[in-house]
Amino acid sequence: xxxxxxxxxxxxxxxxxxxxxxxxxxxxxxxxxxxxxxxxxxxxxxxxxxxxxxxxxxxxxxxxxxxxxxxxxxxxxxxxxxxxxxxxxxxxxxxxxxxxxxxxxxxxxxxxxxxxxxxxxxxxxxxxxxxxxxxxxxxxxxxxxxxxxxxxxxxxxxxxxxxxxxxxxxxxxxxxxxxxxxxxxxxxxxxxxxxxxxxxxxxxxxxxxxxxxxxxxxxxxxxxxxxxxxxxxxxxxxxxxxxxxxxxxxxxxxxxxxxxxxxxxxxxxxxxxxxxxxxxxxxxxxxxxxxxxxxxxxxxxxxxxxxxxxxxxxxxxxxxxxxxxxxxxxxxxxxxxxxxxxxxxxxxxxxxxxxxxxxxxxxxxxxxxxxxxxxxxxxxxxxxxxxxxxxxxxxxxxxxxxxxxxxxxxxxxxxxxxxxxxxxxxxxxxxxxxxxxxxxxxxxxxxxxxx
Amino acid sequence: xxxxxxxxxxxxxxxxxxxxxxxxxxxxxxxxxxxxxxxxxxxxxxxxxxxxxxxxxxxxxxxxxxxxxxxxxxxxxxxxxxxxxxxxxxxxxxxxxxxxxxxxxxxxxx
Numbered sequence: 288x289x290x291x292x293x294x295x296x297x298x299x300x301x302x303x304x305x306x307x308x309x310x311x312x313x314x315x316x317x318x319x320x321x322x323x324x325x326x327x328x329x330x331x332x333x334x335x336x337x338x339x340x341x342x343x344x345x346x347x348x349x350x351x352x353x354x355x356x357x358x359x360x361x362x363x364x365x366x367x368x369x370x371x372x373x374x375x376x377x378x379x380x381x382x383x384x385x386x387x388x389x390x391x392x393x394x395x396x397x398x399x400x401x402x403x404x405x406x407x408x409x410x411x412x413x414x415x416x417x418x419x420x421x422x423x424x425x426x427x428x429x430x431x432x433x434x435x436x437x438x439x440x441x442x443x444x445x446x447x448x449x450x451x452x453x454x455x456x457x458x459x460x461x462x463x464x465x466x467x468x469x470x471x472x473x474x475x476x477x478x479x480x481x482x483x484x485x486x487x488x489x490x491x492x493x494x495x496x497x498x499x500x501x502x503x504x505x506x507x508x509x510x511x512x513x514x515x516x517x518x519x520x521x522x523x524x525x526x527x528x529x530x531x532x533x534x535x536x537x538x539x540x541x542x543x544x545x546x547x548x549x550x551x552x553x554x555x556x557x558x559x560x561x562x563x564x565x566x567x568x569x570x571x572x573x574x575x576x577x578x579x580x581x582x583x584x585x586x587x588x589x590x591x592x593x594x595x596x597x598x599x600x601x602x603x604x605x606x607x608x609x610x611x612x613x614x615x616x617x618x619x620x621x622x623x624x625x626x627x628x629x630x631x632x633x634x635x636x637x638x639x640x641x642x643x644x645x646x647x648x649x650x651x652x653x654x655x656x657x658x659x660x661x662x663x664x665x666x667x668x669x670x671x672x673x674x675x676x677x678x679x680x681x682x683x684x685x686x687x688x689x690x691x692x693x694x695x696x697x698x699x700x701x702x703x704x705x706x707x708x709x710x711x712x713x714x715x716x717x718x719x720x721x722x723x724x725x726x727x728x729x730x731x732x733x734x735x736x737x738x
Numbered sequence: 739x740x741x742x743x744x745x746x747x748x749x750x751x752x753x754x755x756x757x758x759x760x761x762x763x764x765x766x767x768x769x770x771x772x773x774x775x776x777x778x779x780x781x782x783x784x785x786x787x788x789x790x791x792x793x794x795x796x797x798x799x800x801x802x803x804x805x806x807x808x809x810x811x812x813x814x815x816x817x818x819x820x821x822x823x824x825x826x827x828x829x830x831x832x833x834x835x836x837x838x839x840x841x842x843x844x845x846x847x848x
Contacts, residue, residue, distance in 0.1 A: 293795065353795070360793030500791050501761070503829055503842065570829045570842045637760050638795055645757055645796075646803025652763030 292362040296369040300349025307341025315692035322685040329391035358433045359426035372414040379407030401458035405451040412447045431508045435492020442484025449477040465535040476530040484523045502569035518554035522547045576659045580626025587618030610680035617673045651719040665701030743777040757803040770831025781815030
């Protein structure tokens with residue numbers, strides 16, 4: 288089989304992820320966690336992990352179950368496994384949040400939330416890695432995009448492992464000196480491995496393929512794109528191995544972080560150059576909303592890097608790290624995620640609904656499932672609100688941050704409404720919506736055809 | 739291929755136009771995704787086709803759609819659809835009408 292399969296549970300992952308994003312934005316708007324509370328406060332950890340695990344990681348896992356088969360031109364190893372995986376990840380996240388609330392004194396002590404979170408999240412990660420790993424293993428030698436995903440999964444594993452140590456140390460189970468040291472000093476490694484390694488490297492790999500597909504641009508596998516992979520991998524290795532060795536054996540953690548940061552910056556510089564090439568070499572002059580929003584997200588990434596460099600030069604990075612992480616998470620990763628989601632939901636819905644009758648009856652195009660002029664205003668509101676919030680964080684104006692988060696929340700709800708309309712075929716003309724043999728798709732899961 | 743078979747092959751090509759690439763929104767014949775149509779005596783029809791990208795999730799639907807639309811032509815008794823990625827598809831393979839429809843520019847390179 289040359290083609291890829293339709294992922295049965297990807298829509299469920301997307302739905303769970305969007306609920307988490309709305310919850311996180313609502314909490315920030317309500318004044319829960321940073322910047323209304325200190326950055327290291329348990330309440331902040333609640334919001335951070337709703338974003339990192341609930342939104343970004345579930346979004347990425349759902350997308351990978353659909354698109355790793357595209358990257359390697361083989362069907363997914365197990366199309367049923369993503370459902371129990373989702374249950375483990377969501378259950379693990381719930382336990383983790385309860386653990387943080389327990390730390391804050393908001394939930395009664397006595398129940399082992401952190402160990403339960405570790406067990407469920409580790410199991411969830413193993414299931415993700417097993418399913419995607421087996422799919423890619425069967426497709427060796429791997430394409431460049433698939434190699435990015437492989438490195439991303441390794442970073443995912445390192446992030447989960449470090450997080451597990453932290454959770455067990457906070458629960459009082461892990462008491463060995465090096466583990467306590469890791470918990471005390473290792474948070475930058477955990478955060479950078481998750482946001483930079485798992486989420487960014489994987490997004491970079493998938494973006495090479497998706498941007499080429501959707502803009503009709505040549506697929507890149509040239510020296511610079513391989514350089515992005517090697518430099519990114521080296522940055523991760525220095526970050527994780529160098530960082531842990533520095534903490535446990537008395538080395539310099541700032542030195543390891545700086546070296547990793549330099550390698551990452553070089554990698555991202557090459558990536559930016561590749562993406563400019565892709566946009567310039569595209570055959571479709573008029574690009575769709577998803578590619579325009581990917582451009583806006585990439586600009587956010589560039590602004591984030593420039594902001595980081597400027598703050599380092601001023602010696603104020605530590606003071607404003609919250610603003611940098613906010614822009615990275617919401618401007619780059621979330622902006623890219625929402626833009627691609629707008630396309631992927633339409634594409635997958637088309638495949639499920641109209642694929643089986645292709646050749647038997649006239650069918651709409653993927654673009655006939657969406658109304659871009661109606662959707663785009665929500666995207667621009669979202670990006671504008673992210674930049675206002677980032678500026679307010681830098682200026683130390685928490686009330687403005689809350690107002691901007693409320694605008695982000697409104698924009699996200701507007702985008703979600705468009706996604707639901709797409710899934711329900713509400714924007715397809717009556718003539719083409721449900722020809723003979725076509726079934727209305729379910730909102731939260733796909734029904735792959737029987738082969 | 740005899741003259742009647744050539745005429746039937748042309749009818750099959752015409753029938754294949756009902757199949758669209760969902761992403762590009764244009765028929766697979768003008769997009770250049772059909773590399774060849776041959777009809778043998780007895781209405782046995784061979785379609786050689788590709789997709790815009792290897793591993794495209796729509797691959798199986800496009801292949802089956804090509805088979806079904808070819809089979810709908812009177813005189814066609816059997817259809818064999820073969821997928822190939824040699825040569826890989828490029829936008830240069832589109833008809834002028836498809837390029838114009840998609841606003842795709844000509845030029846050197848890919």
